[in-house]
Amino acid sequence: MARLYQTRLHTGESLAAAVAVTLPKGQAHYLRSVLRLSPGDRLALFNGRDGEWLAEISDLGKASALVTPLEQLRPQAVEPDLWLVFAPLKHARIDYLAEKATELGVSALCPVFTQRTIVSRVNEERLLANAVEAAEQSERLSVPEVMPARKLEAVLADWPAGRRLLVCDETGGGRPISEALADNVSGGNAVLIGPEGGFTETELDGLRKLPFVTAISLGPRVLRADTAALAALACFQAIAGDWRQGRPDFRG
Template structure:
C-alpha cells in the first residue's frame, strides 16, 4: 500500500484542525470539490493549515452548491519547516509562478526575494507568490508552508544569513568542473551539513561588485550549472535538485 493517499484531494485551510471540527467551504472550494472533482457525501478530503499536521475530513453537503468538511482523524504529524532557503532575484510573472512552485516542491522552506542591480521584476506581488507556494504544497503533500519574507537588497540578504549557513551561489563564471565535489568540499562533514541557502540571480546576471560581495562571504560555494545557459527558473530546479541530492533531504 502506498504511504501517501494520492486519490483524495488536498486543501489548505486557515482554521485550526482537530477531530470533529466542522469547516464550511467557501464558494471556490465548494465548486472545486463538488463540480470540478465531482465529489459527494462522505468522500475524503485531506486538510492542512501549516500548524496541525494533515487531517482526513469528509464532505457533508449543506445545499446544491455548498458543503461543510467534517474533520475525522490526523493522517500525518506536523513536521518543522524545511531549513533550506532559496534566495532569488524576482522574475517576470509567469516564470516567477513556476519558480515558486518548483522551489516548494524541491523542499525550500524559505522563498526570499532579493533585489539586485539587474532585477527585472522589482514590483513583486507577494500575495501571488504566497498563493503559488500554497498551491504547490497542496498538490505535493507539503505540510509546512514556506516563509515568504518581503524583498530586500542583496547586501541585506547576505547579512541576514546565519554565519554558519553554507551559501550555494549559482555563478556562471565559476571554475567548477564537478559541482558535486565542490559541494562536498564546502562542508566539514557532508553527512551532517550546516544550514543551507541557495542564491540564483536575475537573467542579466550579477554586477561585478555584487559578485565580489557574494564571494567575499565566508561559507560560500560558487557553482556553475554546466556549459548551457539556463533561464533563472530552470536554474532553480537544477541547483535545488543538486543541493538536495548531495547535502539535503534527498540523500
C-alpha cells in the first residue's frame, strides 16, 4: 500500500475521528513555510495516547493550523519501560544523546549530577525538543518523558520499587551485559551512565550496595559516555526489549 503521508507531527491534543486539532505557531510555520503544504494535504499525528492518525489540513495560517483526523493508522502500542539515567554532556553531544536514545526507545530521559559531572545546567526544554523531533522521524508512537535534572543521590533516594537499575561500571567489575539482561525482570528497567571522568569509587561502592542495582560491563574497551549509553540501550533492546519482535509491516 502506498504511504498516505510524508509528515508526522507530535501533538499534546487528544485524537479522534473528525475532531479538529489546533497546531501551534511553530508547527504551522513548519507546515507552511518549510514543507510548503496547504489545506487539503495530509499528514500523520500522534500524541502518545491515542495511536497514530491520518489527518488532513483544514486551515493553515501564520499563527496556527487546523487539522482534522480522518482515520487511525495504528493503535497505541505498549513500549519498553526503559529509562536512561545519565550525567549531562556538553552542547551538541547531549542533543545527540537525546535524539539517539529516543530512536532506541527509551521511555524517560533522566539527567543526574554526579561528583565528576562538569555540566552544571541542563536545558530540559531543548532535550524535549530533540526527543520530539526524533520520535517524529523514527515513527515511534510516544515521546520520552524528560525528568528534571537532580543530584544522583536524590534520584537514588526516590527510586521506584521494582525498577532495576543497570549501572555501566567502567572499572570492569560488573557482569557482562548479555548475562545480566538474560535475567527475567518483571518490572521496569533503567540504564545509568556516568560522566566522562567516570564515577568516583565512593559512588560505585554506594551503588553496588543498593538492592535494585546491577553493575554491568560493556566489554574490554573504555567508551565515551554517549557511546556507552547507546551501546547499553541497543543491547537491552536486542536481548530484552522490542527488537526481538522485529518491525511490524503496519503500512500494508
